[in-house]
Amino acid sequence: MFANSKRPIRWGMVGGGRGSQIGTIHRNAALRDSVFELVAGAFDINPERGRAFGADLRLDPDRVYPDYKTMLEAESARSDGIEAVSVATPNNTHHEITKLALEHGIHVVCEKPLCFTVREAEELQSLSRSKNLVVGVTYGYAGHQLIEQARAMVRNGDLGEIRVVNLAFAHGFHSDAVEEKNPATKWRVDPEFAGPSYVLGDVGTHPLYLAEAILPHMKIKRLMCVRQSFVKSRAPLEDNAITLMEYDNGAIANVWSSAINAGSMHGQKVRIVGSKASIEWWDEQPNQLRYEVQGESVRILERGMGYLYPEALVDDRIGGGHPEGLFEAWANLYRRFAFKMTGDHGLAPDGIEDLIFPDVDAGLEGVRWVENCVRSADAGGVWVDYWKT
Ligand code: NAI
Structure with missing residues:
Protein backbone atom coordinates (compact mmCIF):
# COMPACT_ATOMS: atom_id res chain seq x y z
CA MET A 1 0.00 0.00 0.00
CA TYR A 141 -6.15 -1.40 -18.64
CA ALA A 142 -2.45 -1.53 -17.81
CA GLY A 143 -3.39 -0.25 -14.35
CA HIS A 144 -5.17 -3.48 -13.42
CA GLN A 145 -3.15 -5.18 -10.69
CA LEU A 146 -3.04 -8.57 -12.37
CA ILE A 147 -1.16 -7.08 -15.32
CA GLU A 148 1.68 -6.51 -12.84
CA GLN A 149 1.31 -10.16 -11.79
CA ALA A 150 1.55 -11.30 -15.42
CA ARG A 151 4.62 -9.13 -15.93
CA ALA A 152 6.29 -10.56 -12.82
CA MET A 153 5.43 -14.15 -13.79
CA VAL A 154 7.08 -13.72 -17.19
CA ARG A 155 10.13 -12.04 -15.66
CA ASN A 156 10.51 -14.82 -13.08
CA GLY A 157 10.32 -17.55 -15.73
CA ASP A 158 7.04 -19.10 -14.53
CA LEU A 159 5.91 -19.58 -18.13
CA GLY A 160 9.27 -20.66 -19.55
CA GLU A 161 10.24 -19.36 -22.95
CA ILE A 162 7.50 -17.27 -24.58
CA ARG A 163 6.22 -18.80 -27.81
CA VAL A 164 2.77 -17.45 -28.73
CA VAL A 165 0.95 -14.22 -27.87
CA ASN A 166 -2.79 -14.05 -28.58
CA LEU A 167 -4.21 -10.54 -28.35
CA ALA A 168 -7.74 -9.34 -29.00
CA PHE A 169 -9.92 -6.33 -28.40
CA ALA A 170 -13.02 -7.21 -30.36
CA HIS A 171 -16.37 -5.77 -29.26
CA GLY A 172 -19.69 -5.82 -31.09
CA PHE A 173 -21.08 -2.34 -30.41
CA HIS A 174 -20.59 -1.08 -33.96
CA SER A 175 -21.86 -4.15 -35.79
CA ASP A 176 -24.10 -1.85 -37.80
CA ALA A 177 -23.84 1.81 -38.80
CA VAL A 178 -24.54 3.28 -35.34
CA GLU A 179 -22.54 6.37 -36.35
CA GLU A 180 -25.51 7.57 -38.39
CA LYS A 181 -27.20 8.49 -35.10
CA ASN A 182 -24.29 8.94 -32.67
CA PRO A 183 -21.82 11.87 -33.00
CA ALA A 184 -19.27 10.20 -30.67
CA THR A 185 -19.09 7.29 -33.10
CA LYS A 186 -19.28 9.41 -36.24
CA TRP A 187 -15.86 11.07 -35.77
CA ARG A 188 -14.30 7.64 -35.10
CA VAL A 189 -14.98 6.51 -38.68
CA ASP A 190 -13.92 9.76 -40.37
CA PRO A 191 -10.18 9.85 -41.24
CA GLU A 192 -10.05 13.60 -40.71
CA PHE A 193 -10.83 13.13 -36.99
CA ALA A 194 -9.83 9.50 -36.33
CA GLY A 195 -6.58 9.36 -38.31
CA PRO A 196 -5.33 6.56 -40.57
CA SER A 197 -7.28 3.79 -38.82
CA TYR A 198 -10.40 3.10 -36.80
CA VAL A 199 -10.22 -0.14 -34.77
CA LEU A 200 -6.46 -0.63 -34.98
CA GLY A 201 -5.89 2.65 -33.14
CA ASP A 202 -9.12 2.72 -31.16
CA VAL A 203 -8.98 -0.76 -29.64
CA GLY A 204 -6.01 -2.76 -30.99
CA THR A 205 -3.41 -0.52 -29.34
CA HIS A 206 -4.79 -1.40 -25.87
CA PRO A 207 -3.78 -5.10 -25.83
CA LEU A 208 -0.67 -4.17 -27.79
CA TYR A 209 0.41 -2.03 -24.83
CA LEU A 210 -0.49 -4.82 -22.38
CA ALA A 211 1.84 -7.11 -24.34
CA GLU A 212 4.58 -4.45 -24.22
CA ALA A 213 4.10 -4.16 -20.46
CA ILE A 214 4.07 -7.92 -19.80
CA LEU A 215 6.78 -8.82 -22.31
CA PRO A 216 9.23 -5.89 -22.23
CA HIS A 217 12.11 -8.07 -23.42
CA MET A 218 10.40 -8.86 -26.74
CA LYS A 219 10.47 -6.51 -29.71
CA ILE A 220 8.36 -6.82 -32.86
CA LYS A 221 10.46 -7.67 -35.91
CA ARG A 222 7.87 -7.67 -38.69
CA LEU A 223 4.12 -7.75 -39.11
CA MET A 224 1.37 -8.43 -41.61
CA CYS A 225 -2.14 -6.98 -41.41
CA VAL A 226 -5.45 -7.20 -43.25
CA ARG A 227 -8.29 -4.81 -42.54
CA GLN A 228 -11.92 -4.70 -43.64
CA SER A 229 -14.86 -2.29 -43.53
CA PHE A 230 -17.80 -4.64 -43.02
CA VAL A 231 -20.03 -1.57 -42.76
CA LYS A 232 -19.14 -0.29 -46.21
CA SER A 233 -19.67 3.39 -45.51
CA ARG A 234 -16.71 3.27 -43.08
CA ALA A 235 -14.16 2.71 -45.84
CA PRO A 236 -11.31 3.57 -46.05
CA LEU A 237 -11.31 3.06 -42.27
CA GLU A 238 -11.61 -0.49 -41.02
CA ASP A 239 -14.05 -1.88 -38.49
CA ASN A 240 -12.17 -5.18 -38.28
CA ALA A 241 -8.49 -6.08 -38.61
CA ILE A 242 -6.23 -9.05 -38.05
CA THR A 243 -2.52 -8.59 -37.52
CA LEU A 244 0.21 -11.23 -37.37
CA MET A 245 3.50 -10.32 -35.74
CA GLU A 246 6.90 -11.95 -35.34
CA TYR A 247 9.07 -11.01 -32.37
CA ASP A 248 12.85 -10.94 -32.31
CA ASN A 249 12.98 -13.99 -29.97
CA GLY A 250 11.07 -16.14 -32.49
CA ALA A 251 7.68 -15.82 -30.76
CA ILE A 252 4.59 -15.22 -32.90
CA ALA A 253 1.54 -13.10 -32.11
CA ASN A 254 -1.84 -12.26 -33.51
CA VAL A 255 -4.02 -9.26 -32.73
CA TRP A 256 -7.74 -9.16 -33.51
CA SER A 257 -9.04 -5.59 -33.44
CA SER A 258 -12.76 -5.26 -34.07
CA ALA A 259 -15.93 -3.28 -33.49
CA ILE A 260 -18.16 -5.78 -35.29
CA ASN A 261 -17.72 -8.87 -33.08
CA ALA A 262 -21.50 -9.18 -32.68
CA GLY A 263 -22.56 -10.07 -29.15
CA SER A 264 -19.21 -9.34 -27.56
CA MET A 265 -19.14 -6.72 -24.80
CA HIS A 266 -15.42 -5.89 -24.90
CA GLY A 267 -13.56 -9.04 -25.81
CA GLN A 268 -10.18 -7.74 -24.75
CA LYS A 269 -8.07 -10.81 -24.03
CA VAL A 270 -4.38 -11.43 -23.63
CA ARG A 271 -3.11 -15.01 -23.69
CA ILE A 272 0.59 -15.69 -23.37
CA VAL A 273 1.84 -19.17 -24.10
CA GLY A 274 5.23 -20.25 -22.80
CA SER A 275 7.14 -23.51 -23.00
CA LYS A 276 5.96 -24.50 -19.47
CA ALA A 277 2.69 -22.71 -18.89
CA SER A 278 0.24 -20.11 -20.18
CA ILE A 279 -1.58 -17.16 -18.65
CA GLU A 280 -4.76 -15.48 -19.81
CA TRP A 281 -6.40 -12.21 -18.75
CA TRP A 282 -9.77 -10.86 -19.87
CA ASP A 283 -10.70 -7.25 -19.19
CA GLU A 284 -14.33 -8.14 -18.43
CA GLN A 285 -13.12 -10.15 -15.42
CA PRO A 286 -10.04 -8.13 -14.47
CA ASN A 287 -9.77 -9.53 -10.95
CA GLN A 288 -8.81 -12.99 -12.21
CA LEU A 289 -5.77 -14.29 -14.08
CA ARG A 290 -5.84 -17.83 -15.46
CA TYR A 291 -2.61 -19.75 -14.88
CA GLU A 292 -2.41 -23.01 -16.81
CA VAL A 293 0.59 -25.23 -16.21
CA GLN A 294 0.96 -28.04 -18.74
CA GLY A 295 -0.25 -31.30 -17.17
CA GLU A 296 -1.88 -29.66 -14.12
CA SER A 297 -5.35 -28.38 -13.40
CA VAL A 298 -6.11 -24.74 -14.19
CA ARG A 299 -5.47 -22.18 -11.44
CA ILE A 300 -7.34 -18.89 -11.15
CA LEU A 301 -5.20 -16.26 -9.46
CA GLU A 302 -7.33 -13.66 -7.67
CA ARG A 303 -6.50 -9.98 -7.24
CA GLY A 304 -5.46 -8.90 -3.75
CA MET A 305 -4.29 -12.32 -2.50
CA GLY A 306 -1.06 -12.94 -0.61
CA TYR A 307 0.20 -15.56 -3.06
CA LEU A 308 0.71 -12.92 -5.78
CA TYR A 309 4.05 -11.28 -6.46
CA PRO A 310 4.63 -8.07 -4.42
CA GLU A 311 4.35 -5.91 -7.57
CA ALA A 312 0.76 -7.10 -7.98
CA LEU A 313 -0.14 -6.03 -4.43
CA VAL A 314 1.24 -2.51 -4.22
CA ASP A 315 -1.90 -0.90 -5.61
CA ASP A 316 -4.26 -2.92 -3.45
CA ARG A 317 -6.88 -0.80 -1.71
CA ILE A 318 -9.50 -3.23 -0.43
CA GLY A 319 -7.95 -6.69 -0.26
CA GLY A 320 -9.09 -9.75 -2.18
CA GLY A 321 -12.72 -10.66 -2.73
CA HIS A 322 -14.23 -7.25 -3.39
CA PRO A 323 -13.94 -6.68 -7.13
CA GLU A 324 -12.01 -3.67 -8.41
CA GLY A 325 -12.56 -2.19 -11.84
CA LEU A 326 -11.63 0.37 -14.44
CA PHE A 327 -11.70 3.43 -12.17
CA GLU A 328 -9.17 1.85 -9.83
CA ALA A 329 -6.98 0.68 -12.72
CA TRP A 330 -6.89 4.19 -14.14
CA ALA A 331 -6.30 5.68 -10.68
CA ASN A 332 -3.26 3.42 -10.32
CA LEU A 333 -1.89 4.88 -13.55
CA TYR A 334 -2.74 8.45 -12.56
CA ARG A 335 -0.81 7.93 -9.32
CA ARG A 336 2.20 6.73 -11.30
CA PHE A 337 1.91 9.73 -13.61
CA ALA A 338 1.85 11.94 -10.50
CA PHE A 339 4.91 10.22 -9.03
CA LYS A 340 6.83 10.86 -12.24
CA MET A 341 5.62 14.48 -12.39
CA THR A 342 6.54 15.33 -8.79
CA GLY A 343 9.17 12.79 -7.74
CA ASP A 344 7.14 12.61 -4.51
CA HIS A 345 8.03 9.26 -2.97
CA GLY A 346 4.85 9.22 -0.93
CA LEU A 347 3.26 8.14 -4.21
CA ALA A 348 5.60 5.24 -4.87
CA PRO A 349 5.48 1.87 -3.17
CA ASP A 350 8.51 1.00 -1.07
CA GLY A 351 11.02 -1.43 -2.46
CA ILE A 352 9.47 -1.93 -5.89
CA GLU A 353 11.83 -0.77 -8.58
CA ASP A 354 10.09 -1.95 -11.69
CA LEU A 355 6.67 -0.29 -11.86
CA ILE A 356 5.87 1.07 -15.27
CA PHE A 357 3.21 3.24 -16.84
CA PRO A 358 2.30 4.09 -20.43
CA ASP A 359 4.46 7.10 -21.21
CA VAL A 360 5.39 9.01 -24.34
CA ASP A 361 7.45 6.05 -25.58
CA ALA A 362 4.37 3.82 -25.30
CA GLY A 363 2.36 6.46 -27.15
CA LEU A 364 4.96 6.46 -29.91
CA GLU A 365 4.93 2.65 -30.12
CA GLY A 366 1.13 2.60 -30.52
CA VAL A 367 1.40 5.08 -33.38
CA ARG A 368 4.26 3.09 -34.97
CA TRP A 369 2.19 -0.12 -34.77
CA VAL A 370 -0.86 1.46 -36.42
CA GLU A 371 1.33 3.02 -39.13
CA ASN A 372 2.88 -0.39 -39.89
CA CYS A 373 -0.49 -2.19 -39.86
CA VAL A 374 -1.98 0.31 -42.29
CA ARG A 375 1.14 0.12 -44.52
CA SER A 376 0.89 -3.68 -44.64
CA ALA A 377 -2.89 -3.82 -45.14
CA ASP A 378 -2.93 -1.18 -47.86
CA ALA A 379 -0.19 -3.03 -49.75
CA GLY A 380 -2.47 -6.09 -49.83
CA GLY A 381 -1.57 -7.73 -46.52
CA VAL A 382 2.18 -8.18 -46.95
CA TRP A 383 4.92 -8.65 -44.35
CA VAL A 384 6.54 -5.32 -43.47
CA ASP A 385 9.76 -4.71 -41.58
CA TYR A 386 8.60 -3.07 -38.34
CA TRP A 387 11.48 -0.62 -38.07
CA LYS A 388 11.50 0.60 -41.69
CA THR A 389 8.56 2.97 -41.92
P1 NAI B 1 -16.56 12.00 -27.33
O1 NAI B 1 -16.86 12.42 -28.71
O2 NAI B 1 -17.55 11.21 -26.54
O3 NAI B 1 -16.18 13.30 -26.44
C1 NAI B 1 -15.24 14.26 -26.86
C2 NAI B 1 -15.31 15.47 -25.93
O4 NAI B 1 -14.29 16.40 -26.31
C3 NAI B 1 -16.64 16.22 -26.02
O5 NAI B 1 -16.97 16.70 -24.73
C4 NAI B 1 -16.33 17.39 -26.96
O6 NAI B 1 -17.15 18.50 -26.80
C5 NAI B 1 -14.91 17.70 -26.53
N1 NAI B 1 -14.09 18.40 -27.53
C6 NAI B 1 -13.96 18.11 -28.85
N2 NAI B 1 -13.07 18.95 -29.42
C7 NAI B 1 -12.64 19.80 -28.44
C8 NAI B 1 -11.73 20.88 -28.41
N3 NAI B 1 -11.04 21.27 -29.49
N4 NAI B 1 -11.53 21.52 -27.22
C9 NAI B 1 -12.21 21.14 -26.10
N5 NAI B 1 -13.07 20.10 -26.08
C10 NAI B 1 -13.28 19.44 -27.24
O7 NAI B 1 -15.18 11.22 -27.41
P2 NAI B 1 -14.63 10.11 -26.41
O8 NAI B 1 -15.21 8.81 -26.76
O9 NAI B 1 -14.72 10.57 -25.01
O10 NAI B 1 -13.10 10.05 -26.89
C11 NAI B 1 -12.17 11.07 -26.62
C12 NAI B 1 -10.77 10.49 -26.73
O11 NAI B 1 -10.63 9.47 -25.78
C13 NAI B 1 -10.48 9.85 -28.09
O12 NAI B 1 -9.17 10.14 -28.47
C14 NAI B 1 -10.64 8.36 -27.86
O13 NAI B 1 -9.80 7.60 -28.69
C15 NAI B 1 -10.20 8.26 -26.42
N6 NAI B 1 -10.80 7.13 -25.70
C16 NAI B 1 -9.98 6.37 -24.93
C17 NAI B 1 -10.44 5.31 -24.23
C18 NAI B 1 -9.49 4.55 -23.38
O14 NAI B 1 -9.83 3.46 -22.92
N7 NAI B 1 -8.31 5.07 -23.11
C19 NAI B 1 -11.86 4.89 -24.30
C20 NAI B 1 -12.69 5.81 -25.07
C21 NAI B 1 -12.15 6.88 -25.75
Missing part, protein backbone atom coordinates in the same frame (compact mmCIF):
# COMPACT_ATOMS: atom_id res chain seq x y z
CA PHE A 2 1.19 3.50 -0.81
CA ALA A 3 1.22 6.62 1.33
CA ASN A 4 -0.01 9.83 -0.24
CA SER A 5 1.37 12.96 -1.85
CA LYS A 6 2.35 16.10 0.06
CA ARG A 7 -0.17 18.14 -1.90
CA PRO A 8 -2.39 17.54 -4.94
CA ILE A 9 -1.18 18.50 -8.41
CA ARG A 10 -3.16 21.41 -9.90
CA TRP A 11 -4.86 19.81 -12.87
CA GLY A 12 -6.93 20.88 -15.89
CA MET A 13 -8.81 19.08 -18.63
CA VAL A 14 -9.31 19.68 -22.33
CA GLY A 15 -12.40 17.86 -23.60
CA GLY A 16 -14.16 15.22 -21.58
CA GLY A 17 -17.26 17.40 -21.32
CA ARG A 18 -20.81 16.39 -20.51
CA GLY A 19 -21.86 13.22 -22.32
CA SER A 20 -18.36 12.37 -23.52
CA GLN A 21 -17.38 8.76 -23.20
CA ILE A 22 -14.05 9.08 -21.45
CA GLY A 23 -14.13 12.34 -19.46
CA THR A 24 -15.78 10.87 -16.40
CA ILE A 25 -13.21 8.06 -16.23
CA HIS A 26 -10.34 10.59 -16.20
CA ARG A 27 -11.98 12.54 -13.39
CA ASN A 28 -12.80 9.45 -11.35
CA ALA A 29 -9.25 8.20 -11.71
CA ALA A 30 -7.32 11.41 -11.16
CA LEU A 31 -9.41 12.51 -8.18
CA ARG A 32 -9.73 9.09 -6.53
CA ASP A 33 -6.63 9.27 -4.32
CA SER A 34 -6.60 13.09 -3.93
CA VAL A 35 -3.39 13.14 -5.93
CA PHE A 36 -4.77 15.65 -8.44
CA GLU A 37 -7.11 18.58 -7.89
CA LEU A 38 -9.28 19.76 -10.80
CA VAL A 39 -8.96 23.55 -10.97
CA ALA A 40 -9.47 24.46 -14.64
CA GLY A 41 -10.91 23.20 -17.90
CA ALA A 42 -11.86 23.78 -21.52
CA PHE A 43 -14.24 20.86 -21.51
CA ASP A 44 -16.22 21.17 -24.68
CA ILE A 45 -15.96 22.18 -28.34
CA ASN A 46 -19.02 24.30 -27.55
CA PRO A 47 -17.89 27.02 -25.07
CA GLU A 48 -21.37 27.52 -23.58
CA ARG A 49 -21.80 23.83 -22.85
CA GLY A 50 -18.26 23.78 -21.45
CA ARG A 51 -19.02 26.69 -19.13
CA ALA A 52 -22.20 25.04 -17.83
CA PHE A 53 -20.35 21.80 -17.26
CA GLY A 54 -17.55 23.59 -15.36
CA ALA A 55 -20.21 25.12 -13.11
CA ASP A 56 -21.64 21.68 -12.41
CA LEU A 57 -18.17 20.53 -11.44
CA ARG A 58 -18.06 23.49 -8.98
CA LEU A 59 -15.05 25.08 -10.66
CA ASP A 60 -14.21 28.78 -10.37
CA PRO A 61 -15.99 30.26 -13.44
CA ASP A 62 -12.88 32.35 -14.20
CA ARG A 63 -10.99 29.12 -14.79
CA VAL A 64 -13.48 27.50 -17.15
CA TYR A 65 -12.23 28.54 -20.56
CA PRO A 66 -13.85 28.73 -24.01
CA ASP A 67 -10.94 26.87 -25.66
CA TYR A 68 -7.67 25.17 -24.78
CA LYS A 69 -5.39 27.89 -26.20
CA THR A 70 -6.92 30.50 -23.91
CA MET A 71 -6.67 28.08 -21.00
CA LEU A 72 -3.00 27.21 -21.50
CA GLU A 73 -2.09 30.88 -21.98
CA ALA A 74 -4.02 32.08 -18.90
CA GLU A 75 -3.08 29.20 -16.61
CA SER A 76 0.64 29.36 -17.40
CA ALA A 77 0.59 33.08 -16.49
CA ARG A 78 -0.82 32.39 -12.99
CA SER A 79 1.40 31.58 -10.02
CA ASP A 80 -1.18 28.95 -9.02
CA GLY A 81 -1.81 27.76 -12.60
CA ILE A 82 -2.28 24.15 -13.65
CA GLU A 83 0.76 21.89 -13.51
CA ALA A 84 -0.79 19.06 -15.55
CA VAL A 85 -3.52 18.76 -18.15
CA SER A 86 -5.44 15.78 -19.51
CA VAL A 87 -6.43 15.71 -23.16
CA ALA A 88 -9.72 13.87 -23.73
CA THR A 89 -10.76 15.16 -27.15
CA PRO A 90 -11.13 13.42 -30.53
CA ASN A 91 -7.88 12.06 -31.99
CA ASN A 92 -7.11 14.79 -34.52
CA THR A 93 -6.49 17.35 -31.75
CA HIS A 94 -4.13 15.33 -29.53
CA HIS A 95 -0.88 16.35 -31.18
CA GLU A 96 -1.49 20.10 -31.24
CA ILE A 97 -2.90 20.28 -27.69
CA THR A 98 -0.12 18.12 -26.20
CA LYS A 99 2.55 20.10 -28.02
CA LEU A 100 1.18 23.46 -26.87
CA ALA A 101 0.83 22.27 -23.27
CA LEU A 102 4.45 21.07 -23.21
CA GLU A 103 5.58 24.37 -24.71
CA HIS A 104 3.82 26.09 -21.81
CA GLY A 105 5.71 23.90 -19.31
CA ILE A 106 2.69 21.75 -18.37
CA HIS A 107 2.73 17.94 -17.92
CA VAL A 108 0.24 16.06 -20.11
CA VAL A 109 -1.91 12.97 -19.82
CA CYS A 110 -3.11 12.32 -23.36
CA GLU A 111 -5.70 9.97 -24.74
CA LYS A 112 -4.69 7.38 -27.27
CA PRO A 113 -3.73 7.50 -30.05
CA LEU A 114 -1.11 10.06 -29.06
CA CYS A 115 -1.14 11.43 -32.63
CA PHE A 116 -1.35 10.26 -36.25
CA THR A 117 2.25 9.73 -37.42
CA VAL A 118 5.54 8.45 -36.02
CA ARG A 119 7.11 11.78 -36.97
CA GLU A 120 4.60 13.69 -34.81
CA ALA A 121 5.05 11.23 -31.93
CA GLU A 122 8.84 11.60 -32.08
CA GLU A 123 8.41 15.36 -31.94
CA LEU A 124 6.36 15.04 -28.73
CA GLN A 125 8.85 12.56 -27.30
CA SER A 126 11.77 14.91 -27.85
CA LEU A 127 9.81 17.91 -26.52
CA SER A 128 8.85 16.04 -23.35
CA ARG A 129 12.48 15.02 -22.83
CA SER A 130 13.97 18.45 -23.48
CA LYS A 131 11.43 20.11 -21.16
CA ASN A 132 11.66 17.31 -18.60
CA LEU A 133 7.87 16.97 -18.60
CA VAL A 134 5.78 13.83 -18.38
CA VAL A 135 3.47 12.67 -21.15
CA GLY A 136 1.30 9.82 -19.90
CA VAL A 137 -0.95 7.96 -22.33
CA THR A 138 -4.13 6.35 -21.02
CA TYR A 139 -3.82 2.73 -21.96
CA GLY A 140 -5.89 2.39 -18.83
